[in-house]
Amino acid sequence: MGYSTGNSSQEHDNAGWGSLGPIVAVKITVIALLIWWFFRQEIDSMVYRWADPSWSHGFLIPLFSLYFIHQRKHDILALKPQPNYLGLVLLIACFVFYVLDVVHFQIAFFQLLTLIPTIAAVVLFLGGWKLLKYTWLPITYLVFAFPLPDRLYKSITIPMRMWAAQVATVLLNLVRGLEASVSGVVIDVTYKGVRLEPSMDVAEACSGMRLLMAFVALGVAMAYLHYRPIWQRLVLLASTVPVAILCNIVRVTVTGFIYVLWDPKYAQGVYHDTLGLLMLPLAFGLYGVLAWFMSNLFVEQTARAADAVIRRSDSTGLIANRLDTHE
Secondary structure, three states, rough: OOOOOOOOOOHHOOHHHHHHHHHHHHHHHHHHHHHHHEEEEHHHHHHHOOOHHHHHHHHHHHHHHHHHHHOOHHHHHHOOOOHHHHHHHHHHHHHHHHHHHHHHOOOOHHHHHHHHHHHHHEEEEHHHHHHHHHHHHHHHHHHHHHOHHHHHHHHHHHHHHHHHHHHHHHHHHHOOOOOEEEEEOOEEEOOOOOOOOOOOOOOOOHHHHHHHHHHHHHHHHHHHOOOOOHHHHHHHHHHHHHHHHHHHHHHHHHHHHHHHOOOOOOHHHHHHHHHHHHHHHOOOOOHHHHHHHHHHOHHHHHHHHHHHHHHHHHHHHHHHHHHHHHH
């Protein structure tokens, strides 16, 4: 299984995936089909869950992974594969763990999660460490397509719903003539002495989990694709969680104001879903402001240092010229 088709770097730069040849393409297809066949039940179940709006971003994750690989096309095509038998050992270990989980542990999420190390083991076995170096992130990135187990999902969404409800209640109470109280994820509202019915329920769809999962996945992609110092990448990645939570709090609060001050019908149905979609550009905007701020944080200092180097070089050249003149 080979990747290199030319001897010069120029040929590598001009080479496309078609340079792999039909034999390599057939091998890759057969390996992919074998992996799919072994994990077909888990993959089918995962794709079925993508129909849920909370996990609909799963359709895009494999495409992002393929794009990451395409970004390293020239490096991959220039490689000379060096199979590593440690990959075979790890592949066998993955199959053994899968069987043990099916027979003994019976945790469905672990069966799906085994897909990631299985693909990595195949890459290591057939291509060696260098190929794994260029593909480990695209492989690991697939984990964002995996729907979380229901118990874990609810344990995360319930606190997020409660936070959003509490903050929305505080902001609603700032309006004159409006009294709001929260109990768990339910907000009771009295406006101008009239109790509004029904109470506002911060539903699971308003937990922000949908925005959180999609935005974290996109944050990883942006941190990987845009060249930045490692500390900036880590800050951008870490910021995805608070930004997503903040945007969801904004969504719940705005929904509350619409419910109380405008018309309850505009706080549900298609209007509610549209407001949720509007939070995505807001999250991108906040994320972009943070990225811009970090990019320009040390510009002035860097420019001064570069200017000092240029002036020093000019001064050195001027002194040298004067010495030559005196000689």
